[in-house]
Amino acid sequence: MLRYLYTLLYILAAPLLCVRWVYKSFKPPQYREPLRERFGIVSKESSESIWFHAVSMGESNAAIAIIKSLLDKFPDLNIIVTTTTPTGARQIHNGLGDKVKHHYSPCDLPGTIKRFIRRARPKLLVIMETELWPNWLHHLKSSQIPVILANGRLSERSAQKYEKICSLSKEMMDAFVKVLAVNNQDAERFQRIGLTSDKAIVTGNIKFDINIPQFSDHEYYPVWKGRTVWIAASTHKGEDELVLKAHQLICEQVPEACLILVPRHPERFESVARLISDSGLSMARRSQPDSWDEGAQVLLGDTMGEMMKAFNISDITWVGGSFAEIGGHNPIEPAVLAKPVLTGPYIFNFNEIFGELIAAGGAQMVQNESELADKIVELMKTPELAHGMGQKALQVIERNRGALDKTVSVIEQYL
Known part of the structure; x- marks a missing residue:
């Protein structure tokens, strides 16, 4: 019931979202071109893909580390990465180049996510950190596409907010096959909002595995x-x-x-x-x-x-x-x-x-x-x-x- 109410509110807000995207297209201009992608209109894939979603720079860096490791083992994987911001898009392009395909993330409307699924043909979605979109998760589960939350974080403040909408939170948690939490506290918070204990795994924070880059002295300035x-x-x-x-x-x-x-x-x-x-x-x-x-x-x-x-x-x-x-x-x-x-x-x-x-x-x-x-x-x-x-x-x-x-x-x- 809550998901239907959420969807109705989202539909009513959609025109404002479009205005916002157009407005933001003037600063920075990278927002202008992908408007069609916000509604799931992306190029059709000829084979099944692995879909990664990251919001912005930090999540993109963690996704890059995972994707590089996977491609080292499985170089023929067809990987699609979606990001919410141009900053995240830039990180993906800089970190992975043409090894993956990038799209801006589709908005959380039923028709949009179903269209994206048909075109992108994902057989697995890996969401970075804490991106919980009710319609994404509902329709991926309905399509029997497994969803993993990687490097999962949930602050106490956010957990308390999700507890206020417990039925919708539980429905979202049911869509995940695994939640890979950064620590025990985060795993416990995910379980508080509806995740079953068998789906929670504490893997640690990927960001600790960052490679130390080599720079020349005072290269920056x-x-x-x-x-x-x-x-x-x-x-x-x-x-x-x-x-x-x-x-x-x-x-x-x-x-x-x-x-x-x-x-x-x-x-x-x-x-x-x-x-x-x-x-x-x-x-x-x-x-x-x-x-x-x-x-x-x-x-x-x-x-x-x-x-x-x-x-x-x-x-x-x-x-x-x-x-x-x-x-x-x-x-x-x-x-x-x-x-x-x-x-x-x-x-x-x-x-x-x-x-x-x-x-x-x-x-x-x-x-x-x-x-x-x-x-x-x-x-x-x-x-x-x-x-x-x-x-x-x-x-x-x-x-x-x-x-x-x-x-x-x-x-x-x-x-």
Whole structure:
């Protein structure tokens, strides 16, 4: 019953969704071309496919790791990947090239998903993390197509919301053949909203299995060689002002300090550039080499897919989405590079990872821009302390590796 009500509401909202997609086509323009794909109009497959779905960048990276491992063993697999955002699409294209076919994800209407199934011919769907679409799951189950949730995460806040619609949640959970949870807490939450215990497997977090890329020294911004650099990564609206205030406080005590500021979403690059200019801090832009200056106090990271390069030249990292009530972002990338990790108080999307990093001494929480500035100054003035934090963060990563092999092993059973 709830699914029918949900579908009715979705149909009523569909015109607004179309307006939204058209509006977003102007920034960034990658949204314009796939409108037909949002309604399941994709190229017809001549053979059965394995369908992976990832929302954006983080989920796409995890999907890429799984797909590469599968293709190493089964090079003839026909793999389709859908993403919700252009950021995720870009990650798939950069990471896999023409080894897979990419489409934008179909919206959750019965006719749309049935059309997509007919054209894409999936024999298995692997959903990354926590994408629960009622009509997708209902019609895949009706078509006897197994669905696996990989790297499954469910925060306590989300679990409580799903418990309020328990009948619909249970119907969605019944569609999965396996849920591969990142830890015991997530597995328990999935069972609370209707998953049967025999379908829950704790495999760990694939993101811990990230390969450490090789970079040349200061490849991201070579003119800062020898400078002390901190990074504010994946910032959201309202956080950039706080970060810039923190940097001004830092520069009062460490005048040579440098900041890399990387907004989470590319459509905010220009507005953040204006904020930096208005702050009085001198700025360079990663996308504009003619602006590069050794004396720049702030480097705006206005390119995509280069976060690891930015982390690589940073001495200290602060992970965004944690001063705003976003819930934080994944701290594994800086930790795998042995960087000390700082975060704001809102980390409910990554409680377990941050909890382990903080307990091990590889990360620390700060409550506001003043505390952020004080901690960064402390780490800049005592590099041995920063180095020790980074090593402890890396040790947490090493202890948690192995999820990728476990995940691939389960998926192989359904190929």
